[in-house]
Amino acid sequence: MSNQIETDGAYIRYEFSEFAGNLEPVKYEMPVPQGNEVLLKVDYCGVCHSDVHVHDGYYGLGNGKKLNLGDRGIRLPVTLGHEVVGTIVAVGEDAIDASVGEQRLIYPWIGCGECSVCQRGEENLCGKPASLGIFKPGGYSEYITVPHPRYLVDLGDLNPANASLLACSGLTTFSAIKKIQPLHQEEYVIVIGCGGLGQLAIRTLRSDGISNIVGVDVSEDKREIARKAGAKVVLDPRSLDATDTLTREADGNCMAVLDFVGNEQTVEFGLKVLKKGGKLVVIGLHGGELRYPIPFLVTKAVTIIGSYTGTLAEMKELVTFANQHDLLDIPVEIRALERAESAVEDLSNGKVSGRIILKN
Template sequence: MDMKAAFLHGHGGNEVVAVGTRPVPGRPPGHVLVRVRAATVNRVDLYMRDSGAGITHQLPQIMGLDGAGTVEAVDADESLLRPGQPVVLHPGIGCGRCEFCQRGEGVLCVRMSLLGEHRDGTFAEYVSVPAGNVFPMPSGLSFTEAAALGVNHLTAWRMLFAQARLKPWESVLVFGIGGGVSLAALQLAKLAGARVIVTSRDDTKLERSLSMGADHAINGATTDVAKAVMAATGGRGVDVVFENVGAAVWSSAMKSLVRGGRLVTCGATSGDQPPADLRRIFIRQLQILGSTLGDFHEFRDLLGFVERTGLKPVIDSTYPLEQVHAALDRLESGAQFGKVALSIDSAALAP
């Protein structure tokens, strides 16, 4: 049986992204077949389209990291999941055997296999994943909103609370507000009680972030960010810097930290070789923390937090799967405020 999917058949631009039919994946024992209702577009989808360099994969490959939908088929003795149940997916499949998996840190797995990167992903009507990667969906969310939790909000959760250990009385500077992970950080940090300062080069995005609860907004195109942060904090600096931009903001990020402060990063879209500024690091005793995705227990905690607080991810726009090119263009433009999503309609399933 075939299904509708968006998949890569080469590398380049949107011409290598096709929407057509692919076989419905098999469901080995211990796996769950999920009928995908929504997914979101992430930066790595653009990277996989452009080159996928350094990521082991085979073409054709279905795109997409995150997703939400309903359980289609599951083992008869599965105790936590049932057919028809709304679920959300964790995109990382660990090996279960390396030292990191065995000590419960699957996010550090040396043979991690990610949906949409190393294996077929979620831009399809069905996906098959191990049962451990399937979590009950928080109530009150649409499938589109729930799908957004699996990458951006999980990444922000680990960055803020596991790596940077943000406390309710502390302050955090979030670079690049408007992007999915930065907006997730704003939402999570505010709900946790922290003071949040945001930056963008777009005044409209700054205004929208203030309406969402940001305490201070800085236009990085017209203002010296570090000086503005110091002015906003009485010359002290922030406890935590949250960034995924890299070289373009690194100097400002370092100068914005209080003594003993923590910088946590999950990306380098503007370059991965910033000046180290080692003197500042050791004299001011700063901490530099890297982070990607999150463990299963962190995802469970995040989903519980969403359930209790009523957090709803910000969705910029939603496209049908057939318009995946437009969705990729929207993300690539940088004009989005929140997640660019795909709605996946299973009505056209081929026999």
């Protein structure tokens, strides 16, 4: 039996060759997977907000300072896209665990595989990242190469389009929630930023049996979405007495804050409402600087945790969890892969209410 599906010898990637430049279709010769490599046809690829940052080439650090991604080892041209579901079309001679025709979710947060961090299973935190869609070509493409079958996860019964979101949005949310557990039934979780990730966090928390959830957002529409997703209380953080209201509503029991915005105001707000021993998990990358009185860090014994994507083990656990709970029933817009540029543009301009998923 052949381990290859016939392709016409070339394929298209939508890539940019300078930061903030156009996403141009570029023709590549079809690769032949070697060793453990697996070649997949991209079926669906989610368009994530971090694609906008990578495309821009920087993250804001506050006070006009920028973290320049070009200095962080991102080489041009870049083919974005790290939320990919694809179908295996060819496998290398050593990739015995992968078979042509299987549809799989790809774990994109690949590391060097050799350092202590990778050995511990935290490839997403490796100092020599090889993440797909950032450091290696991603899913804004007709085909994608994955270095080893271990990064491919069976979707079970999940809808493959929506399941693409599990590789980043879903995983990021799931990993952040794992960092605040265990929680006592009476304790509250504050979700700051009720857009895509915040909404998914609320649904995940609810599915996990946690009902004391407060959704915080400046947008009334998003507060409404948070309420529908299962938040017990919703709040506009700009209202004058927001912190007092929150402390009162939660009966002084704010044990955890998930900050999906990550700017100076939200972090300050989160630290203010946490009770002693509470945990602030920052996931958002809006930027800014953290200033906090050090004695409070000690006397309140709060934990400040940064959370970046998640591990391969967590993604597998999440896929199982999503098969058991109704997580992915969220508004999505399916857009043709050729329109990748418009998707990044719309997301950058805040014109997207649900999630855009590119379809090849």
